[in-house]
Amino acid sequence: NAGVTQTPKFRVLKTGQSMTLLCAQDMNHEYMYWYRQDPGMGLRLIHYSVGEGTTAKGEVPDGYNVSRLKKQNFLLGLESAAPSQTSVYFCASRASGRIGLFFGEGSRLTVL
Amino acid sequence: DAKTTQPNSMESNEEEPVHLPCNHSTISGTDYIHWYRQLPSQGPEYVIHGLTSNVNNRMASLAIAEDRKSSTLILHRATLRDAAVYYCIPTEGGIQGAQKLVFGQGTRLTINP
Numbered sequence: 001n002a003g004v005t006q007t008p009k010f011r012v013l014k015t016g017q018s019m020t021l022l023c024a025q026d027m028n029h030e031y032m033y034w035y036r037q038d039p040g041m042g043l044r045l046i047h048y049s050v051g052e053g054t055t056a057k058g059e060v061p062d063g064y065n066v067s068r069l070k071k072q073n074f075l076l077g078l079e080s081a082a083p084s085q086t087s088v089y090f091c092a093s094r095a096s097g098r099i100g101l102f103f104g105e106g107s108r109l110t111v112l
Numbered sequence: 113d114a115k116t117t118q119p120n121s122m123e124s125n126e127e128e129p130v131h132l133p134c135n136h137s138t139i140s141g142t143d144y145i146h147w148y149r150q151l152p153s154q155g156p157e158y159v160i161h162g163l164t165s166n167v168n169n170r171m172a173s174l175a176i177a178e179d180r181k182s183s184t185l186i187l188h189r190a191t192l193r194d195a196a197v198y199y200c201i202p203t204e205g206g207i208q209g210a211q212k213l214v215f216g217q218g219t220r221l222t223i224n225p
Contacts, residue, residue, distance in 0.1 A: 004155075035215075037215075040217070041217065042199065042214070042215030042216045042217055042218060043156065043215035044215075045213070045214075059214075090155045090156070092155070092156075099144070099146070099158070099161050100158030100161070101148075101156070101158060101213070102158070103154075103155030103156050103157065104155050105153075105154055105155055106153075106154070106155055
């Protein structure tokens with residue numbers, strides 16, 4: 001059982017480039033989340049989804065877009081990457097009616 | 113959202129109990145207390161949650177003060193694998209609460225062999 005899988009795990013971008021991070025979960029969870037974690041800090045919620053076809057903004061949504069076309073996938077897009085978006089990105093999912101979130105292993109993004 | 117205060121770091125020895133404190137004096141009456149941990153180079157991992165009563169699971173125990181202004185995560189017999197950053201997060205229960213999980217800086221726990 002893979003759980004929550006994030007791809008890619010590492011990526012280096014130049015300022016202004018675009019990219020998409022993919023999160024896939026095989027647990028049939030309704031809810032999915034994207035967080036970022038900067039050095040020495042806790043996680044901050046970027047966007048989340050409460051079901052297929054729905055998304056909502058979190059604490060730090062600016063500069064990011066998301067889509068949830070399929071229940072098992074949650075995509076995080078950067079249209080024009082900036083150095084301030086250098087971070088480790090974590091995806092998480094949660095089953096309806098349950099409390100705990102399941103996290104992926106993270107995607108380290110560097111924007112030069 | 114309730115503000116939390118946790119020690120920046122703690123140290124313990126392998127096979128000894130560990131008590132990780134958290135102060136959340138502004139917690140509302142309906143907030144659950146969640147604990148997550150993050151091992152080095154990994155994503156956070158759910159540990160336990162509770163509302164008023166003490167809670168136990170296979171990973172840990174959660175002791176909640178009677179006035180709910182503080183709680184303590186208890187690892188009964190620490191192993192090297194328990195070395196991690198531990199986050200205490202008060203938030204609403206249900207859908208709204210899960211959307212509002214705010215991960216502060218947590219407590220970095222070091223386990224000595």
